[in-house]
Amino acid sequence: MKTNIIKNILFISALAFLFSCGQAGDRGGNGALSSNIAEKVYVAPGERDEQYAFLSGGYSGNLTVYGLPSGRLFKEIPVFSQFPTSGYGYSEETKPMLNTSFGFIPWDDLHHPDISQTNGELDGRWIFANGNNTPRIARISLTTFETEEIIEVPNSAGNHSSSFITENTEYVVAGTRFSVPVPQKDMPISEYKANFKGALTFIAVDQEHGHMDIKFQLLMPGFNYDLSHPGRGKSHGWFFFSTYNTEEANSLLEVNASQNDKDFIAAINWKKIEEYVNNGGGTKMPAKFAHNVYDESTHTATSTMKNEVLTVNPVDVPGAIYFLPTPKSPHGCDVDPNGEYIIGSGKLSANITVHSFDKMLAAIDAEKFDGDAYGIPILNYDDVLAGSVQSGGLGPLHTEFDGKGNAYTTFFISSEVVKWKLGTWEVVDRKPTYYSVGHLMIPGGNSRKPHGKYLVAMNKITKDRYLPTGPEMEHSAQIYDISGEKMELLYDFPTHGEPHYAAGCDAELLVNNSKKIYRIDENNHPYAIKSPAEARVERDGKEVHIYMSTIRSHFTPDNIEGIKVGDKVYFHITNHEQDFDVPHGFSMIGQRTSEILVMPGQTKTSLWEPERVGVWPFYCTDFCSALHQEMQGYIRVSPA
Ligand code: CUK
Numbered sequence: 001m002k003t004n005i006i007k008n009i010l011f012i013s014a015l016a017f018l019f020s021c022g023q024a025g026d027r028g029g030n031g032a033l034s035s036n037i038a039e040k041v042y043v044a045p046g047e048r049d050e051q052y053a054f055l056s057g058g059y060s061g062n063l064t065v066y067g068l069p070s071g072r073l074f075k076e077i078p079v080f081s082q083f084p085t086s087g088y089g090y091s092e093e094t095k096p097m098l099n100t101s102f103g104f105i106p107w108d109d110l111h112h113p114d115i116s117q118t119n120g121e122l123d124g125r126w127i128f129a130n131g132n133n134t135p136r137i138a139r140i141s142l143t144t145f146e147t148e149e150i151i152e153v154p155n156s157a158g159n160h161s162s163s164f165i166t167e168n169t170e171y172v173v174a175g176t177r178f179s180v181p182v183p184q185k186d187m188p189i190s191e192y193k194a195n196f197k198g199a200l201t202f203i204a205v206d207q208e209h210g211h212m213d214i215k216f217q218l219l220m221p222g223f224n225y226d227l228s229h230p231g232r233g234k235s236h237g238w239f240f241f242s243t244y245n246t247e248e249a250n251s252l253l254e255v256n257a258s259q260n261d262k263d264f265i266a267a268i269n270w271k272k273i274e275e276y277v278n279n280g281g282g283t284k285m286p287a288k289f290a291h292n293v294y295d296e297s298t299h300t301a302t303s304t305m306k307n308e309v310l311t312v313n314p315v316d317v318p319g320a321i322y323f324l325p326t327p328k329s330p331h332g333c334d335v336d337p338n339g340e341y342i343i344g345s346g347k348l349s350a351n352i353t354v355h356s357f358d359k360m361l362a363a364i365d366a367e368k369f370d371g372d373a374y375g376i377p378i379l380n381y382d383d384v385l386a387g388s389v390q391s392g393g394l395g396p397l398h399t400e401f402d403g404k405g406n407a408y409t410t411f412f413i414s415s416e417v418v419k420w421k422l423g424t425w426e427v428v429d430r431k432p433t434y435y436s437v438g439h440l441m442i443p444g445g446n447s448r449k450p451h452g453k454y455l456v457a458m459n460k461i462t463k464d465r466y467l468p469t470g471p472e473m474e475h476s477a478q479i480y481d482i483s484g485e486k487m488e489l490l491y492d493f494p495t496h497g498e499p500h501y502a503a504g505c506d507a508e509l510l511v512n513n514s515k516k517i518y519r520i521d522e523n524n525h526p527y528a529i530k531s532p533a534e535a536r537v538e539r540d541g542k543e544v545h546i547y548m549s550t551i552r553s554h555f556t557p558d559n560i561e562g563i564k565v566g567d568k569v570y571f572h573i574t575n576h577e578q579d580f581d582v583p584h585g586f587s588m589i590g591q592r593t594s595e596i597l598v599m600p601g602q603t604k605t606s607l608w609e610p611e612r613v614g615v616w617p618f619y620c621t622d623f624c625s626a627l628h629q630e631m632q633g634y635i636r637v638s639p640a
Pocket residue numbers: 111112160227331397398438439500501
């Protein structure tokens with residue numbers, strides 16, 4: 001049976017290949033398709049994938065979970081956006097998650113997920129992700145696959161060189177893309193230079209619960225800070241940030257901001273700065289930002305507004321920050337698994353610049369500097385250069401590693417992935433991407449121990465890869481087998497939103513940790529009821545609290561009277577199912593929020609403010625049993 005299916009897939013693939021070649025190779029074909037290619041991505045019904053991939057959703061604000069090598073979508077995890085599927089950001093419990101100092105912001109632009117690490121290896125506790133637009137960092141549990149915490153980042157704007165973590169998850173780091181007045185004030189934009197600051201924020205992570213707390217914020221010169229990566233192994237304790245617009249232009253027309261042949265990678269010894277602030281260094285500055293925490297035991301989030309942040313002026317901590325000149329407006333800033341090579345991809349360049357951590361330390365020891373920028377020493381380019389990859393491509397962006405001494409860099413303009421050798425800098429392979437690849441991801445490729453079997457290229461432009469869906473199409477990812485000397489393109493799959501980056505891991509890391517069911521005896525929600533017998537309606541002035549139970553296939557209570565126009569009606573729904581994977585949904589006619597989905601053992605609250613007299617129905621929105629259509633009720637609304 002299985003071989004028949006595979007034969008069919010092979011046949012279809014072969015047809016598609018012939019077809020694409022017949023179309024003047026427009027679709028890029030697949031080059032040399034090997035005969036066992038279908039088997040390599042085929043996961044038979046009932047079987048499971050080898051790896052998890054967490055793809056950022058970009059402007060969808062969310063994170064999607066896929067399987068590798070099948071490219072099957074398992075879940076969309078709501079992070080920064082309201083999500084009707086589960087009621088995230090609509091239920092009373094989760095609304096506080098989207099609170100900010102600007103108010104309730106139910107959307108963001110999620111770019112870079114990063115899985116927590118211990119000793120530089122993925123540990124599967126949490127995954128962090130940044131909100132780019134209204135600067136925020138989220139922590140998502142890899143037990144429940146739910147967003148558990150969001151902290152706003154003050155003084156930042158375009159929170160882009162985020163959210164990368166140090167090798168024991170001591171810090172999740174957030175760097176600003178835009179420099180802005182700090183603190184914000186009304187001033188002429190033309191006075192940008194020397195007045196605007198770039199905030200690099202080190203957020204401490206509590207190891208037991210993962211709770212985030214801003215430890216300090218470095219106020220750097222007014223460049224743009226693009227991407228960052230932690231040192232690892234011998235360079236643990238350092239963090240590296242790519243910068244552009246070191247001209248400090250307030251308008252990024254090419255003549256203004258791409259004048260300097262070289263911008264910088266900023267090397268930051270965060271351990272030194274940590275020591276400085278632990279000894280009382282730094283200046284507390286007023287700064288308003290929200291900190292939102294979801295408690296799994298009460299199934300409820302709370303939002304707290306914070307009022308100050310500890311800032312550090314780089315010149316006050318001599319020896320903690322250095323600039324490494326890097327050509328052509330570097331975008332990606334990646335560190336190899338051994339922590340020796342710091343790769344800066346000049347996005348207007350053909351070559352990839354690789355700096356040496358050892359050489360950097362030697363130059364610092366010798367105090368060999370080429371001047372300074374606002375009091376920060378600039379190292380000499382040739383002193384820190386480890387090598388340069390003559391790639392033959394154009395527009396390098398991001399690099400990942402396979403743990404076998406190879407690096408893989410994406411080229412946006414020439415639309416390809418180039419494989420090259422660390423240390424010798426020779427190009428060993430290149431494969432086209434369809435089309436214009438941004439990030440790429442090798443599971444664990446951002447740690448000391450990559451799991452270098454598959455590579456996922458995330459492409460910005462889809463064009464003709466799929467059946468047409470009008471002018472707007474989903475982006476496209478491609479899976480390559482990188483287990484051999486040459487990369488092999490295996491599969492295309494559409495993604496959701498704009499996947500900027502992804503993080504992945506072996507399935508074993510998470511399968512046994514993934515929570516199956518919330519226990520009702522552990523449910524500490526203030527409006528939870530332990531059984532349907534406790535279901536009731538309580539009035540408190542104009543507020544009505546309905547303690548409701550769901551169990552296949554009935555709401556208790558299901559006929560509710562005594563509600564008046566102008567009341568605030570809270571449905572606190574506890575799902576008393578004992579079986580794994582039996583949610584019930586709830587929605588009310590004319591309700592101004594979405595439905596909510598309540599998992600077994602959970603309590604969630606939906607607010608309804610009746611405006612019209614009448615008898616109004618509600619129903620379960622999730623097909624839960626043969627009697628799902630019987631799962632309904634009525635509410636009688638009388639005049640105020
Ligand atoms: S960025 Cu998208 S291609 Cu936000 Cu990581 Cu480089």
